[in-house]
Amino acid sequence: MYDIDCLCTTIVQFKMQFGNSIFIKGEYKMKTMIKQIRSVIVDVPIKRPHQFSTEIVSTKSFVVIQVELENGLIGIGEGTTPGIWWNGESVETMQLVIERYLKPLLINQDPRNIEQLLQLFDRHVRANPFAKATVEMALFDVVGKIYNAPVHQLLGGLYQDAIDVKWALATGDADDDIAEAKELVSSKQYRDFKIKAGKYQPVDDAKRAIKIAEGLHGISSIGIDPNGSWDKLTAVRWMEHLNDAGVDFLEQPLSPLDFDGAAKLVSMKKVPVMADESVATIQDAQRLVQEKAADIFSLKIHKSGGMRNTLKIAAIAESAGLACFGGTSLESSIGSAASIHAFGTIRNLSYGCESFGPPWLADDLVKNPLEFKEGKVIIPSGAGLGVELDEMKIEKYRRKKERVTNGVF
Structure with missing residues (x-):
């Protein structure tokens, strides 16, 4: 026999955690759709100069993105390269590709369909693996937050x-x-x-x-x-x-x-x-x-x-x-x-x-x-990537002149 009181209590708990939309056909899926993508380039100092085969560096540049869903959840991703000499990509090209070409493919999409989205990327944008990996990272982060599970x-x-x-x-x-x-x-x-x-x-x-x-x-x-x-x-x-x-x-x-x-x-x-x-x-x-x-x-x-x-x-x-x-x-x-x-x-x-x-x-x-x-x-055990973006650090190291302004946060 089922315990009716226990079942009712469980339903109430689910509603408190996910809202009534989970019980309405199509509504919960809608609220997990991608609403917005924002990006910023930051330049962070390193502790000591680092010698690569072609150059020595004292700062490291990153493009940081946020993928926001209709329900307010946000996934974060980061793109960086050893240098443009490595495979031809840079943080500037990554931001351009993400904002101009990948972002339009993602708006109103369900982030949980990662494999479908990766195939969509490959059909519309040749190469640019660093830019694609940056977005995939944010997708996995936000999907982990949807299910309250670490990416691993x-x-x-x-x-x-x-x-x-x-x-x-x-x-x-x-x-x-x-x-x-x-x-x-x-x-x-x-x-x-x-x-x-x-x-x-x-x-x-x-x-x-x-x-x-x-x-x-x-x-x-x-x-x-x-x-x-x-x-x-x-x-x-x-x-x-x-x-x-x-x-x-x-x-x-x-x-x-x-x-x-x-x-x-x-x-x-x-x-x-x-x-x-x-x-x-x-x-x-x-x-x-x-x-x-x-x-x-x-x-x-x-x-x-x-x-x-x-x-x-x-x-x-x-x-x-x-x-x-x-x-x-x-x-x-x-x-x-x-x-x-x-x-x-x-x-x-x-x-x-x-x-x-x-x-x-x-x-x-x-x-x-x-x-x-x-x-x-x-390895972190928290939901998604298990790390929380520090907005103050983003502001501190934000590059003063952005190459792409559409969607920059």
Whole structure:
């Protein structure tokens, strides 16, 4: 027998939480439709200059978006790139694409139909994965808030609730990098590291990387990332030396287009070769597997157009017996939260991640930054991304002259 009083009480509780609209056909769906999308560009300082292969930076730029529903719920997303040199996108192009091309496709749409919306994006806007990933992030955030569930549950549930983080050594000086790493290890902040290379000639880069690896031998694991700046002859020549120095992986040593060269390095069976720029799409992943041109895939939600595509790429790696690594575009706690929600669901994430963006920045864009503890980042358990936008920080770091004014908040 059913308890009528209990049933009535349950109905009242549902009405209090969701309103009467949930009991009216079509009404609740209407109130979850997308009403507005707003965007802003912010420039946030970083704690110390960071050396990439082509430039040194002291600030990090982001495009932050808010997707607002008819019922008042708001999802947030963040777009950023290492630089326009990485894949041709910038925060300015992302904002333009979002405001002018993606926004009209989204208004009055149900955010819960994420896969349909992603297909709509691809039909109307070629490429621009960073812009698409920014919007997808906000969609997952607001859908998580609709169901009061963290994004990782929407993606299949966690395989691990905390992920090892590799800190990037990028001062540009070998001795300074060694000193920084030893300090971080002794303070129990980080245990593992990645060396940013590519600024100097390939031979000089290799020698510097070996010096750092030898200086940290027995203390931590070390990977090297030349950002595709080495040539095949140099990489082949130094693979044995890198292996002897204890280098854990070599990330994107060659041009993203040099699949034959990457396959040659993999065949040497010395230092594991990690694909980054060369594995942006699902088709890239399939080709790398077919040509045996990678041992590890570096996953980044922005370069692949979002979390859904990233998980598809991870599945291809798993099917081929390859490992994965959680890469970064140096996001704040917004983008980093999205990344680790996805990374935490991946079974073959054997090399941890490098989602160190929040502590790398001099300030954050949320009220509750991600938690880092003894070399790990903790995956948020709150609804959606599990982080709350700090409007005061947005105002503080807002770029004075916006490239796009329509919908800017």
